[in-house]
Amino acid sequence: MATPPIDTRANDDPALLCSAYLDGTLSSEDDFAIFVSWLKSSPNSRKQFAHAAMLHTNLQVVMQHNDMREFFVEDNLADASFRMVDPRNIRMMLDEAAEAAAKESKKAAREAAAIAAAAAAEAERLQAEEQRNARPRRPPPIEIPRPLAYLAVTAIAASLFFAVSSWKERSSYQTQQAAVGPAKIEPVAAPPSIATVGKSIDAVWSNAKGAIGMGARLMPGPVRLDDGMAEIALDGGARVILEGPVSLDLLSSGRVRLTQGRMVAQVPEEAIGFTVSAGGASIVDLGTEFGIDMQREGDFGVHVLDGEVALKLKERAEPLLAGSARAVDASGLVSREIEADRHTFIRRVPASSYELAILKSRPTAFWRLNEFSNETSVKSLGSLELSSPAGAGAHTGAESRRSEADNRALELLAKHDGINVGYHPGLALANGFTIEAWVVTPPTLELPSPKRIISSFSESPDSGFALGVAGHAFAGSNDFPSMTLLFTFYGVYDCLAKVGLRPNNMYHVAAVVDDQGKPSLFIDGELVPAAVRGLEWPGYRPVPEIVSSDMQGLISRGPLFIGRNPPSQTGIYPPESWIGQIDEVAVFDKALSEEDIQSHYQAGLR
Amino acid sequence: MSSAPEHPSETATERFASRRTLNVLWSQNHLMVLGYIRSVVIDFHMADDVLQETAAAVAERFDDYDSSRPFLPWALGIARNKVLVTLRANSRDRCVFDHELVTQLSETYAELETSNNDVQEALSDCVTHLHRRARKLLELRYVRDLPANAIAQATGTTAGAAGMALHRIRKVLRDCVQSKLGTAMQGGD
Numbered sequence: 001m002a003t004p005p006i007d008t009r010a011n012d013d014p015a016l017l018c019s020a021y022l023d024g025t026l027s028s029e030d031d032f033a034i035f036v037s038w039l040k041s042s043p044n045s046r047k048q049f050a051h052a053a054m055l056h057t058n059l060q061v062v063m064q065h066n067d068m069r070e071f072f073v074e075d076n077l078a079d080a081s082f083r084m085v086d087p088r089n090i091r092m093m094l095d096e097a098a099e100a101a102a103k104e105s106k107k108a109a110r111e112a113a114a115i116a117a118a119a120a121a122e123a124e125r126l127q128a129e130e131q132r133n134a135r136p137r138r139p140p141p142i143e144i145p146r147p148l149a150y151l152a153v154t155a156i157a158a159s160l161f162f163a164v165s166s167w168k169e170r171s172s173y174q175t176q177q178a179a180v181g182p183a184k185i186e187p188v189a190a191p192p193s194i195a196t197v198g199k200s201i202d203a204v205w206s207n208a209k210g211a212i213g214m215g216a217r218l219m220p221g222p223v224r225l226d227d228g229m230a231e232i233a234l235d236g237g238a239r240v241i242l243e244g245p246v247s248l249d250l251l252s253s254g255r256v257r258l259t260q261g262r263m264v265a266q267v268p269e270e271a272i273g274f275t276v277s278a279g280g281a282s283i284v285d286l287g288t289e290f291g292i293d294m295q296r297e298g299d300f301g302v303h304v305l306d307g308e309v310a311l312k313l314k315e316r317a318e319p320l321l322a323g324s325a326r327a328v329d330a331s332g333l334v335s336r337e338i339e340a341d342r343h344t345f346i347r348r349v350p351a352s353s354y355e356l357a358i359l360k361s362r363p364t365a366f367w368r369l370n371e372f373s374n375e376t377s378v379k380s381l382g383s384l385e386l387s388s389p390a391g392a393g394a395h396t397g398a399e400s401r402r403s404e405a406d407n408r409a410l411e412l413l414a415k416h417d418g419i420n421v422g423y424h425p426g427l428a429l430a431n432g433f434t435i436e437a438w439v440v441t442p443p444t445l446e447l448p449s450p451k452r453i454i455s456s457f458s459e460s461p462d463s464g465f466a467l468g469v470a471g472h473a474f475a476g477s478n479d480f481p482s483m484t485l486l487f488t489f490y491g492v493y494d495c496l497a498k499v500g501l502r503p504n505n506m507y508h509v510a511a512v513v514d515d516q517g518k519p520s521l522f523i524d525g526e527l528v529p530a531a532v533r534g535l536e537w538p539g540y541r542p543v544p545e546i547v548s549s550d551m552q553g554l555i556s557r558g559p560l561f562i563g564r565n566p567p568s569q570t571g572i573y574p575p576e577s578w579i580g581q582i583d584e585v586a587v588f589d590k591a592l593s594e595e596d597i598q599s600h601y602q603a604g605l606r
Numbered sequence: 607m608s609s610a611p612e613h614p615s616e617t618a619t620e621r622f623a624s625r626r627t628l629n630v631l632w633s634q635n636h637l638m639v640l641g642y643i644r645s646v647v648i649d650f651h652m653a654d655d656v657l658q659e660t661a662a663a664v665a666e667r668f669d670d671y672d673s674s675r676p677f678l679p680w681a682l683g684i685a686r687n688k689v690l691v692t693l694r695a696n697s698r699d700r701c702v703f704d705h706e707l708v709t710q711l712s713e714t715y716a717e718l719e720t721s722n723n724d725v726q727e728a729l730s731d732c733v734t735h736l737h738r739r740a741r742k743l744l745e746l747r748y749v750r751d752l753p754a755n756a757i758a759q760a761t762g763t764t765a766g767a768a769g770m771a772l773h774r775i776r777k778v779l780r781d782c783v784q785s786k787l788g789t790a791m792q793g794g795d
Contacts, residue, residue: 019773023747024648025754025765032701039707046714053645054718054725055780057637060650062730063748122774124739126767221629 014038014045018052193217194253195234199349201356202228202606204244222249225261229356231349237271238285240264243346243360251277258300264291264345267307278302280332284310288322291345298330303340305347311335343383352404355381357603358436358586361596364426366586367419367562369410373397378410378419378562382586384426391417394563400583401440401506402604409438409583410563416577418563427456427587428555430489432515434588435467436508436600440581443504445482447471452576453509454585455565456556459572462491464556466565467511468576469501470494475533475540485521485528487511489553490573492534495519495543499528504580508601514591517547525601527594628668631677632661637722638678639685642715646689646703650751656692660685679716686712724787732782740775747772 017035020026026035038045195218205212206224218232225244232240236254246261257277267274267285274285279298283290288307294300302311303325311318314332325340343362350356358366363382371378375396380386390396393416400409410419421427435454442451447470455466470486472478474496481500488494501507501523510522520543521530531540534550544551559566562585564577584604592600640657647653663684671680686708693702703711733741746757754765761768 015777016773019776020769022645022648023754023769023772025769026701029701036703036707039703040710043710043714046711047717050641050645050711050714050718052776054638054641054722055729055776055783057641057644058722058726058729059733059744059776059779060748061637062726062733063744065730124737126771221626 014048015052018049022053022056193219194236195232195250198231198233198239200228200230201350202353202603203230204228205230206247218250220250220252222247222259224248229346229349234271234274236274237268238274239266241266241345241347241349258292258294260294260297262291262293262345264289264305264347266347279328279330280314281328281335282312284312286310289347290320291342291347293344296330299328301325301327301338301344303342303344305342305345352407353606354402354404354584354600354604357600358584361588361592361600363586364589365421365424367584369396369583369585370406370408371396372408380421383589384424386421386424388419388421388562390419394418398581400438400581402438402583403606404604407583409440409581411581412563412578414579415575416563418561418575418577420566421560421562423557423559426589427560428557429465429513429587429589430553430555431513431517432589432591434510434512434590434592434597435465435586436510436588436592436597437467437585438506438508438583438604439578440506441469441483441501441503442579444579445471445503446473447483448473449574450474450486450488450576451578451580452561452563452565453578453582454560454562454587455576456558456560457490457565457568457573458556458558459569461554463554464490464558464566465513465553466490466576467509468578470496477540479531479540485509485511485523485530487513487519487521489551490556492553493532493551495521495530495532496540497521497523497528497530499523506581508604510592510597510600512591512597513553517552518545519543520594522594522597522601525598527597624668627673628665632664632681635678635681636661637726638715638718639681642682642712643685643689645711645715646708647692652692652696656685656688659688663688676716679713682712682716725783728783728786729779731786732779735782736775736778740771740778743768743771743775 014035017026017031017038020031021035026032039049197212197214197216197218199214203212203225204227206226212218223232223242224247225242227244229244230242232242232250234240234250234253234256236252238254240248240256241264242248243262246263247259248261248263249257249259251257254271254273255275255277263276265274265276265285266289267287269287272285272287276283276285276292278292278294278300283292283302286308288309289305290307290309291303291305292300293303302309302320304320304322306322308319308321311320311326311328313328313335318326318335320326323340325338326335327338328335346356346359350359355366355368359381365380365384365386366382367378367380369378371390373396375390377387377389378396380388390410393413395411395413396408398409398411400407412418437453439453450466450468450470452466452468455468456464457466458464466486466488468486468488469483471482471484472480473482474486480496480498483501483503484499485497485501486494495511508522508524512520512522514520519530519532521528530543532543532551533540536550563582564575565573567575636657639660640653643656643660644650644653647656660681664681667684671677689708690705693708696702733744736744743757743761746752746760752760754769757768758765763771
């Protein structure tokens with residue numbers, strides 16, 4: 001560094017030598033030699049130097065913290081008209097950090113202490129003298145300083161240890177972020193709590209002391225949910241919905257760091273500025289809801305579910321609007337656009353273990369049928385969020401026999417119109433799909449005809465599927481019980497189980513059609529033996545391992561009904577209306593495994 | 607679906623508890639370690655790299671740390687080795703401390719009081735009381751990390767004057783912190 005040597009008076013003043021050394025302006029070898037010999041001369045001089053260096057280090061932390069704060073809403077700002085970062089101008093604002101800092105300083109200067117102001121005025125006078133000679137220039141455009149590019153610096157630098165196993169893989173460039181020091185200055189001896197645990201379901205926390213209950217207060221530090229889901233409300237106002245397995249660090253009332261797993265952040269207006277850091281990047285919320293999914297260490301996807309966020313990468317920032325999504329690599333350098341999938345995330349903590357189990361399998365449509373008795377339509381969760389009218393005779397709000405609190409079911413008695421879900425391409429399925437439901441079977445043992453739980457039967461051409469029950473009268477054979485599970489592809493085949501069902505009893509039932517078209521039936525989570533009868537065949541045969549083309553179901557172009565067949569145009573098939581209860585109907589556009597069905601059933605028993 | 611804890615998860619719990627201890631110790635002391643590193647490795651970014659390496663080494667060797675002895679001197683010992691390696695690698699620089707001084711300084715830092723968080727809070731407050739021009743200088747030096755002549759250019763002055771101004775601002779801040787905390791922060795001037 002070829003700078004002119006500092007004033008020769010420095011030789012006499014060790015404090016000046018310290019300052020010059022720390023600022024890197026002590027380049028003359030003579031001055032350096034004097035400085036070194038002073039340091040070596042006594043432990044006291046080293047102590048003096050160490051104090052100066054600590055001030056220097058602390059000052060950097062403080063200045064960077066102050067600088068970062070200016071881009072967010074201050075938690076303790078009195079006035080309601082807080083400054084919002086306009087996502088379209090983020091880059092410009094970062095480049096003009098000097099102007100923003102000056103405004104803030106002007107306000108602070110008005111309250112300046114007398115001594116500090118006088119001493120600082122002296123410094124200014126010195127500069128003013130020099131300024132008279134040269135006109136001050138606006139500083140040339142400066143690259144965004146590294147610390148500003150990843151604003152969610154850890155409040156507890158210790159959190160860097162959570163990823164200590166992957167340190168060796170990371171570039172030194174990226175690891176610098178943790179060394180900047182605490183962004184929020186708090187006495188570590190007794191860190192105040194900053195968040196409250198909200199609702200949870202089947203939550204398994206990695207906590208030696210046992211379960212963390214609703215209302216528990218959390219301090220800054222790591223949080224890990226091994227299983228289940230839970231909601232954490234941060235004191236700054238933001239809510240994070242966690243889906244286990246997930247681990248994150250709570251840094252402050254307005255900042256968290258995601259280290260692995262999936263979470264959704266919901267940020268009301270008063271918590272704007274809430275930040276999630278992930279890998280080498282961070283996401284600043286500007287009044288929204290967003291989901292972030294980190295499966296491999298550091299690489300993550302962010303989907304903006306509502307509102308907008310600012311995605312801060314290592315070297316630039318970009319605004320993201322609702323409906324957009326990005327994949328970001330672990331270093332925080334690269335982001336690429338990906339297809340936004342709002343259904344990747346479960347956006348609220350499920351009310352029951354069964355709901356959690358179903359949602360984790362990402363259903364196409366999931367009717368909880370939990371509506372009250374005065375409600376006239378039912379709604380579905382999942383990829384398709386539908387609202388469908390409950391027809392005459394289809395009674396919502398019935399007390400469910402399952403042990404889950406506040407659970408209700410659909411009650412179907414005599415003649416009824418079922419629930420007309422309508423036609424949706426997502427529900428027009430032929431291969432690779434699953435249907436599941438909890439039902440209370442019809443009260444009569446002898447069934448003259450099938451009873452359908454869910455059906456998309458259609459004519460011209462004969463197509464669609466239906467899941468229901470039937471008995472040996474329908475089968476025309478005493479090889480089958482009086483009531484058992486039936487899965488039909490209209491015009492193609494009937495698949496009938498061989499395990500009996502009792503009337504007026506509750507069961508978990510499921511039908512899975514694999515990608516090749518082979519059907520499997522499940523009762524209470526167990527795969528049950530079954531047989532199929534097609535149009536061409538004389539009777540029932542065991543379900544073949546390899547399914548031939550004459551067993552391929554046709555996709556229905558008509559509506560889907562819950563509780564009965566859709567009305568037939570020509571009257572060729574009767575309604576075959578369900579009598580009993582139907583609850584928690586789920587349709588998946590993939591073939592679930594036996595383990596999935598079993599675990600769903602188990603979840604429904606809790 | 608939670609199963610009874612098996613042996614592997616108990617070990618994980620122990621590891622988790624040990625990591626928590628490490629986290630607490632590190633968060634209490636890491637700024638002192640950083641201060642030490644910065645006093646020998648002037649460049650901010652190189653110093654940060656050394657801090658990272660130190661942190662990693664501390665974590666790896668935490669099982670060897672004798673918890674009956676103070677943490678800071680142990681961590682500083684590790685930092686000192688990392689510093690020496692870095693200085694050797696950059697031995698082209700003439701103005702670096704020698705091995706003896708680097709070691710002596712690690713001992714100096716080990717004896718500093720570690721109530722650093724109070725200092726930071728006071729310092730943060732003192733900075734807000736500074737005049738606009740003073741804060742601007744600090745921002746150029748500590749946030750934008752500019753060398754002296756760049757600061758001079760940005761403020762329309764000379765490198766020497768900029769250095770002197772920074773020195774005086776730091777003196778003001780030290781006095782301010784001292785008055786807030788009432789501690790005798792011996793530091794000359």
